[in-house]
Amino acid sequence: MKCSVFIALSVDGFIARKDGNVDWLQSSGKQDADLGDDADMGFNAFIDTVDCLIMGRNTMQMISDMNLTDEQWPYGDIPLFVLSKSLKQLPSNMQTKAKLVSTDIPSLIQECESRGLKHAYVDGGKTIQSFLDLKLITQMTLTRVPIILGQGIPLFAGANQDISLTKFRVKAFANDYVQEVYDIQ
Numbered sequence: 165m166k167c168s169v170f171i172a173l174s175v176d177g178f179i180a181r182k183d184g185n186v187d188w189l190q191s192s193g194k195q196d197a198d199l200g201d202d203a204d205m206g207f208n209a210f211i212d213t214v215d216c217l218i219m220g221r222n223t224m225q226m227i228s229d230m231n232l233t234d235e236q237w238p239y240g241d242i243p244l245f246v247l248s249k250s251l252k253q254l255p256s257n258m259q260t261k262a263k264l265v266s267t268d269i270p271s272l273i274q275e276c277e278s279r280g281l282k283h284a285y286v287d288g289g290k291t292i293q294s295f296l297d298l299k300l301i302t303q304m305t306l307t308r309v310p311i312i313l314g315q316g317i318p319l320f321a322g323a324n325q326d327i328s329l330t331k332f333r334v335k336a337f338a339n340d341y342v343q344e345v346y347d348i349q
Contacts, residue, residue, distance in 0.1 A: 165273055166283045167218075169292050169304040170210050171319065172341075178316030178326050184222060193312040197338040205307055205337060207238070214242060214278055214285040218295075221248035223288030225264065228255040237261070243281070245272060247291055269298055289317055297324045303346050304329075310340040 172189055173179050180186050199205070217239055219227075224246045232238075244262040246254065247269070254264050265272055276284060286295050295301045306319075329346040336342050 165277050165281065165300075166302050167273075167286050167295055167300045168210070168214065168283065169286055169295075169301055169306075170207065171287065171292070171305070172307040172309050173319050174311050174313045175308055176312045176314065177318050177320060178313045178336065179319050180317040181313065182316055184226065184317065185266045186226070188311050188313065189309060193290065193341055195339070195341040197340075199338055200305070202337055205341060205343060206335075210305060211239065211242070211285070214283045216281045216283075217242050217244045217287065218272065218276075218291065219244070219246055219286070220288035220291035221246060221251050223291070224248075224258060225255070228258050231257060242285075243279075245276075247272070263279045269294055269300070273300065289319055292319065296320075296327060296348075304344075304346045304348065306344045306346070308342045308344065310342075 171179060176186070181188070188272065193277045230236075239261075246258075246263045247265055249266050251264060253264055254257075267275075273284075286292055286301065294303070328349040330349060331344060331346050332343040
């Protein structure tokens with residue numbers, strides 16, 4: 165199964181402030197820049213290639229707290245699996261949108277493959293790191309937001325091994341965000 169990452173991070177590699185807040189995503193860069201056809205910075209084209217989403221509990225909670233309407237829901241009908249060994253039940257606004265999974269990652273991948281799923285979008289810092297440790301991530305799209313936070317939740321802290329990347333595309337946007345797309349060897 166192909167497993168891909170699509171995530172924003174500060175220039176210094178943080179995906180959130182220490183308290184999990186991502187308010188800086190809405191206030192960084194040139195907010196009034198005309199992005200034209202790049203308004204979503206490639207997210208919709210990416211989401212069209214995946215057939216399931218796997219995220220951790222913290223990322224799911226952040227999305228749940230947004231109280232998105234059905235019209236605002238960015239994932240369409242894509243099956244969403246939430247990894248958690250401690251959570252017993254999903255928040256009420258996520259119960260029809262996601263499935264809570266407490267198995268290990270290899271078992272979840274096996275379940276996805278048995279359902280005919282071929283491409284997973286992996287989201288959430290700890291979840292991404294776990295997938296990287298298991299050598300399951302095949303592609304990463306990292307969108308660098310023009311801000312230095314100095315501290316926060318790092319995306320790559322604690323990697324258990326070197327991870328060789330092959331850069332095959334870099335794109336700068338009018339809002340000063342820079343997107344890097346890598347294959348993982």
